[in-house]
Amino acid sequence: MTQISFNSEVVMHFSIKLENGSVADSTHNVGKPAKFNIGDGNLTDNFEECLLGLKQGEIASFTLEPSYAFGVSNPDNVKHMDRSKFVGDIPVDEGTIVSFSGPSGKESIGVIAAVIGESVTVDFNHPLAGQRVIFDVEIISVS
Structure with missing residues (x-):
């Protein structure tokens, strides 16, 4: 075999x-x-x-x-962003999976980890x- x-x-x-x-x-x-x-x-x-x-x-x-x-989880892959970066119908809630296009056009997937006022924390580490x-x-x- x-x-x-x-x-x-x-x-x-x-x-x-x-x-x-x-x-x-x-x-x-x-x-x-x-x-x-x-x-x-x-x-x-x-x-x-x-x-x-x-x-x-x-x-x-x-x-x-x-x-x-x-x-391993890399703290450099956790980004704090302004809520205004989230446009369209994307719910800005903890646990929401979001996608961004970087400068090179490469797609980055992240999970919203926290929302405090106008600050949104997105974790781009693999889930x-x-x-x-x-x-x-x-x-x-x-x-």
């Missing part, structure tokens, strides 16, 4: 869970497994490293520290930054 190696095409179900048991992402939610090639950039190197050597039919679980999953995650996988096929 073929083992997962660099450039393998892999079809698998996966779940990414937090330590409290909540599911952050899962292919089971859409009822369809994910398909990708190891090394294609769809998963981080650390997630891919967990898969190397697994075979079709295997089920595995890996716990990844923040620095090996979505990174799972700083979290230890459990990566559960079921390998459907390897080619």
Whole structure:
């Protein structure tokens, strides 16, 4: 049976869970497994490293520290902005996900962390930054 190696095409179900048991992402939610090639950039190197050597039919679980999953929370990625920067129908409420285009045209996604008067605090860290995650996988096929 073929083992997962660099450039393998892999079809698998996966779940990414937090330590409290909540599911952050899962292919089971859409009822369809994910398909990708190891090394294609769809998963981080650390997630891919967990898969190397697994075979079709295997089920595995890996716990990844923040620095090996979505990174540690970087205080430089928390920005304080004037409320006037928020135009249109975007609700300026804690927890709202917002998108901004930077000077280079690159899109940045952030979450409104606080609103105090005219000051809005936006966290541009990945929502799972700083979290230890459990990566559960079921390998459907390897080619």
